[in-house]
Amino acid sequence: MDPTAQLDHRYVWHPFTQMGDWLKTEPIVITQGHGAVLKDRKGGEYLDANSSIWTNLHGHNHPRLNQAITGQLKKIAHSSALGLANEPASFLAARLIQAANRRTTRRPGKDSRSSTLAKVFFSDDGSTAMEVALKLAYEVARREGNPRPKFLSLDRAYHGDTVGAVSLGHIDLFHQSYARLLFPTDKTPAPYCYRCPYNRAKPERADARTYRKCSEECLDQLESTFVAHKKKHRQPYAGFVFEPLIQGAAGMIAQPEGWLAKATSIARSFGAPLIADEVMTGFGRTGVAKLDKFRPARRASSLFACQHESVRPDYMALAKGMTGGYLPMAATLTTQSVFGAFLGEYSQSKTFFHGHSFTANQLGAASALASLDLLEEQRAIASRRRLQKALAEELQALWVLPSVGDIRQVGLIAGIELVANWRTREPFDPRARVGARVCELMARSGVLTRPIGDVIVIIPPYCTSVQQLRRMITALRDAIASPGTRG
Numbered sequence: 001m002d003p004t005a006q007l008d009h010r011y012v013w014h015p016f017t018q019m020g021d022w023l024k025t026e027p028i029v030i031t032q033g034h035g036a037v038l039k040d041r042k043g044g045e046y047l048d049a050n051s052s053i054w055t056n057l058h059g060h061n062h063p064r065l066n067q068a069i070t071g072q073l074k075k076i077a078h079s080s081a082l083g084l085a086n087e088p089a090s091f092l093a094a095r096l097i098q099a100a101n102r103r104t105t106r107r108p109g110k111d112s113r114s115s116t117l118a119k120v121f122f123s124d125d126g127s128t129a130m131e132v133a134l135k136l137a138y139e140v141a142r143r144e145g146n147p148r149p150k151f152l153s154l155d156r157a158y159h160g161d162t163v164g165a166v167s168l169g170h171i172d173l174f175h176q177s178y179a180r181l182l183f184p185t186d187k188t189p190a191p192y193c194y195r196c197p198y199n200r201a202k203p204e205r206a207d208a209r210t211y212r213k214c215s216e217e218c219l220d221q222l223e224s225t226f227v228a229h230k231k232k233h234r235q236p237y238a239g240f241v242f243e244p245l246i247q248g249a250a251g252m253i254a255q256p257e258g259w260l261a262k263a264t265s266i267a268r269s270f271g272a273p274l275i276a277d278e279v280m281t282g283f284g285r286t287g288v289a290k291l292d293k294f295r296p297a298r299r300a301s302s303l304f305a306c307q308h309e310s311v312r313p314d315y316m317a318l319a320k321g322m323t324g325g326y327l328p329m330a331a332t333l334t335t336q337s338v339f340g341a342f343l344g345e346y347s348q349s350k351t352f353f354h355g356h357s358f359t360a361n362q363l364g365a366a367s368a369l370a371s372l373d374l375l376e377e378q379r380a381i382a383s384r385r386r387l388q389k390a391l392a393e394e395l396q397a398l399w400v401l402p403s404v405g406d407i408r409q410v411g412l413i414a415g416i417e418l419v420a421n422w423r424t425r426e427p428f429d430p431r432a433r434v435g436a437r438v439c440e441l442m443a444r445s446g447v448l449t450r451p452i453g454d455v456i457v458i459i460p461p462y463c464t465s466v467q468q469l470r471r472m473i474t475a476l477r478d479a480i481a482s483p484g485t486r487g
Contacts, residue, residue, distance in 0.1 A: 033060025056325030127160025252415025287411030329364030
């Protein structure tokens, strides 16, 4: 076994990994990366088909990001944000607010409660960004007279691994073990069209969202939940928490067009602030939305999933791709009104008592600024559009496989759900490890990704060529078709 692999086996505990299985085989040891390609210690090359767990935007070893980081490194790597400001973080905060408040071609409605984001609180990762949003919303609700603030999130939700973020989640596999550590939150059905009990349509060889037959009962249940909460507590929820357009760790559950706008409108009508978890969906992952035709001077694309349905949340959590996948950095964007709730005289102790040692880190901010520059270049926007179209076309080849039950694509995110019988939607026995075995075969073909149960995830870096994308999908198709992955 490779010496580095031996060290890994001896000392490293990997996240979300069955370590008993891990220790049975020699791991792939990554040593280099360039563009969409990763290299290991033995000279093997692999296409990074999940963007290094959904973080990498522009590819590995990008010269512009490298230059931004090394340029900042010559000045200073980090200084405290507790009582001090710094240049790159200040510029980044302004850019994030500007990008988050852009208007798309879909004109916002007449809802005067639509929020304008105005302030940025930096932290370290997606969990901490959600923790910040949660604590801010809780304290605002408490200061407005709600003695027991409570939150509502979607079934199958995952919002991170800190205790507060876990409390917002509803995936038993991840969260049940910690139940006695958590505070209670309510849940409402996610719009999982493929497995929705209200969808009367028989399975077809297409995305279930396109042929569903229902009366949007999930939205009716959402409204009923708000009604029941108001009747019982006489106070609004402290926040309605959601991933916009697609729920990641839930199994890439893609929402039907218009669902987000309707759901958030219901939440607004009951006085609930909106908390958007854009940790995975942010920075162009969900596709390029056209900007407001009435403001032609704004040539840059929208970067956030909420903007596809003209939803402006009260809190927006960002992480993963923020630095282009280079450094851990996160941000929670919120409104002037929320910020104002924490202003007061020193003796009033209205301060937001929360923080992180590496908050507003200069290296991360420098990388994030360079990433934003790349994202907003017209040729980069056009390239993402082409890649999104190519992904949709390549995925069509998978429908011939009988174990493919559903294919859900939102922008440059795709989830392929594997089933024992597509005509009945019967799932595989989890003990068969079908999704894991498919990914193991893909790795042997030089393509790396990671499943969510029996949902195979394809999230390519934006620099991926059409030829590389075709190789990813070909490796996936061959792995699914292999006799060794049929349950």
